[in-house]
Amino acid sequence: MIEVRSVTKRYGRTVVVDDVELTLPAGGLVSIIGPNGAGKSTLLSIVARLLPADAGSVLVDGHDVASTPGDVLARRLAVLRQENHLTVRLTVRDLVAFGRYPHSRGRLTTTDEAHVDAALEHLGLTDLAGRFLDQLSGGQRQRAHVAMVLAQDTEYVLLDEPLNNLDMKHARQMMRMMRRAADELGRTVVVVLHDINFAAAYSDRVVAMRDGAVVVQGTPAQIMTPEALHAVYDMDIAVHDVAGAPLAAYYV
C-alpha cells in the first residue's frame, strides 16, 4: 500500500502539490490523470523519492521513502520518468540488466539473467536485445526503459507518461502490457496518463488531479461522467457508451 500523507511541494512561491492525501492499495492498475501542471509528475517523483517533499510523508508498505535506505526501497518500488536521456551508449540488454542492480549489485546471476530475458520478452524486445539504444525508434527506446523497470521485479511500478512517443498501436500494446503486469505478475502499477480513454479502459482506479490537489478518485465509471471531467479539466466533455465502455469525446 502506498500512503501519501499531507504532501506539499513548492517551487518558490508556487505550490505544485498542495497537501495531498492519497491511499493506493496494493494490486491493480491505477491511473493518475489531470491537466498539465496539475502536479501529477511531481507527486509521482515524490512517491519515488526522486524529489524531496516540503511537508508531509510518503509510506510504501509502511516504509517512509524519505528515511528508508535507497536499496531497500529499490527492491519494492521502481520508477520511470518522462525524461530518460542517457549520455552513455548502451545496448537494450545492458539497459534492462541495470534493472537488476538493486538485487545483484551489478554481478548478474542466472536468476538475474532470467529476469532480464523475461522483461525483454514481455515487451517484445528479445530480437532487439543487442541493438544500441540510439539505433532504436522513440517507441522502442521507451519500451526498453519500461523493460528495465519491470526487470527490477518490484511490487510497485511507477510510470510517468509511458505513452509519450508511442503511436496508437504501441500505445495500446503498452497499456495491455501494463494490464498484464498487474494481472499476471501481480504488480501494482501506478501510471500518469493524458488520454482519459486509455485510463478508463485499462485502470482499476483513476485518480484525477488539478492545481496540485486530488479532485476526484474512484473507478473509471465514477470518473467518466461529464460532471467529474468538468471538475478536472474545466471542459464540457460528452461521455458516450460504446460497447458497454465509457468513451469521452474530448476532441470536439
Add this chain to the structure above:
Amino acid sequence: MSADPSVRGLTSTAATSAAPQARTGAAPSRRTTLVLVGLVLLALGACAAYLVLEARGSWDFVLPFRGRRLAALAVVGAAVAVSTVVFQTLTENRILTPSIMGFDALFVLIQSLAVLGLGSIALNQVPVPLQFGVEVVVMLGASTALFFWLFGGARRSLHLLVLVGVVFGVLFRSLSALVQRLIDPNEFAVLQSRLFASFGAVDPQLLAISAVVVAVTCAWLWSRRRELDVLLLGRAHAVALGVDHRRAVLSLLLAVGLLVSVSTALVGPITFFGLLVANLAYLVAGSHRHAVTLPVAVLLAVVVLVGGQAVLEHLLDAGTVLSVVVEFLGGIVFIALLVAGGRGR
C-alpha cells in the same frame, strides 16, 4: 520518426544484423580481453623501452635512475586517468576534466605565493616533503570545502559545482598573474620552471608516499566500479536503482580530489592528458563498464606517458618537452571532440 521511410529502412537492415550482435553482447569478454592483453603488452613494452633504450654507462646507475622516473610516470598516469574517468562519469560529460575545477590554477597560485612570500632561495631550503604536504593539504582542503559547500546541503547541482569550480579557477589564475607581476624577474624564471609538469626530478620519498596514496585510492574506486556504472545513467536512474546518490557522489568526488592533488603536487599541472586517455579509453574499451574503462584508461596513460617519454628522451634527446607534446595532442583531441559533438547534434 518511424514515419520517415529512410529511417525505417535503416532500422530494418539493422534488425537483420541484430542476432550476431546479441551474441557478442552475451559474451562481452572476448574483445575486452584482447584489448586488455594488447594494452598490457604495449605498456610493458613501453616500460622496457624506457628502461633500456640508449642506455650508456653502468646498469647499476641507469636502472634505479630511470626506474624512479618510470614509477613517477606510472603513478601520475594512473592518478590522472582514473580521476578523469570517474569525474566524467559523475558529471555525465566527456569533455570535462577535474582540472577544469581549478586544481591547476590553485597549484599555480600556491607556487606563485610561495615564491613571492619566501623567495626562491628560502623556498629551496624548505624540505620537499613539507612543500608537497602543504600543496596536497591546501588543494584537497579547498576541493573538499567546495564539494561540501555546494553538494552537501539541500542544493545538489553538480553543474553548479563545476561552474563554481571554473569561476574559482579564473580567480586563482588572475591572482597568480597579479602575484607574478609583483615578483622579481629572476624569481619569475624560477617560478616558471616549477610550473611546468616535470617528471625529471621527483623526490623518491614523495614518490613512495604518492604511490601508496594513489594505489589505495584506485583500489577503493575499483571496489565501487559497479556503483559507478549505475551513476553513468544519471541521478534519477541511480536513485531509482537504490544508490544513495549524494553520498556516493560526494565520496567519489573526494577521491578524485585526492588523486588530482597528489599528482599535481608531484609533477605539476597536466590539463589535457586526462581528457586524451579517458576518451581514447572509451573508444578502445567497447564497453561502458568501469571494470573495463578504468584499467584501459590506466594502461593507455602508461603507454602514452612512458612510451612518449622513451621516444622523446632517449631517441630524440628532448626529455623535458613531453608535457608540451601531451598537452598539444590532448588539446587537438579536445577540439575534435567538440567538433564531433557539435556535428552529432
